[in-house]
Amino acid sequence: MVKQTKPVLINLLATARYDQAPDYPIQFMTRGNLSFSGEGEAVIEYTESLQDEDTGESMNALVSLRMKNGRVTMTRHGDVSNTMVFIPRQRFEGVYQTPYGEISMGVYARDVDCRLGPDSGSIHLKYQLDLQGSYASTNELHLEYTSEQKGNIQ
Numbered sequence: 001m002v003k004q005t006k007p008v009l010i011n012l013l014a015t016a017r018y019d020q021a022p023d024y025p026i027q028f029m030t031r032g033n034l035s036f037s038g039e040g041e042a043v044i045e046y047t048e049s050l051q052d053e054d055t056g057e058s059m060n061a062l063v064s065l066r067m068k069n070g071r072v073t074m075t076r077h078g079d080v081s082n083t084m085v086f087i088p089r090q091r092f093e094g095v096y097q098t099p100y101g102e103i104s105m106g107v108y109a110r111d112v113d114c115r116l117g118p119d120s121g122s123i124h125l126k127y128q129l130d131l132q133g134s135y136a137s138t139n140e141l142h143l144e145y146t147s148e149q150k151g152n153i154q
Contacts, residue, residue, distance in 0.1 A: 106130035
């Protein structure tokens with residue numbers, strides 16, 4: 001299997017909607033890498049840096065989004081770590097690892113839409129997040145990417 005990689009510019013907007021609190025949007029632009037394998041899998045990787053609201057500390061994580069056959073697997077490694085699997089109308093259960101300990105989580109994917117091309121594309125996820133067995137929020141993630149170098153993947 002030959003893996004071809006190219007640098008991309010990423011624009012990400014993520015919004016968490018809570019029952020009793022205002023929406024919590026996060027938006028940022030960053031650089032990352034896009035790769036396609038000969039087996040129909042696409043992978044986008046980038047570093048996420050967020051500030052902890054309580055402590056003001058910066059938390060970093062390497063994020064990997066793997067897309068294949070209508071399934072998106074998001075993995076974070078760093079100050080916070082987790083894996084979430086998004087398959088339309090299916091539930092995934094896992095563990096969210098934080099500096100303060102582990103939190104059980106469940107993800108129910110309501111919408112998974114990937115439009116992936118060699119020079120540009122988008123991923124849209126809408127899902128319900130449960131923490132410690134209770135509803136936490138309804139989230140949307142919209143990521144768009146464009147190649148930093150137009151043309152064939154090298």
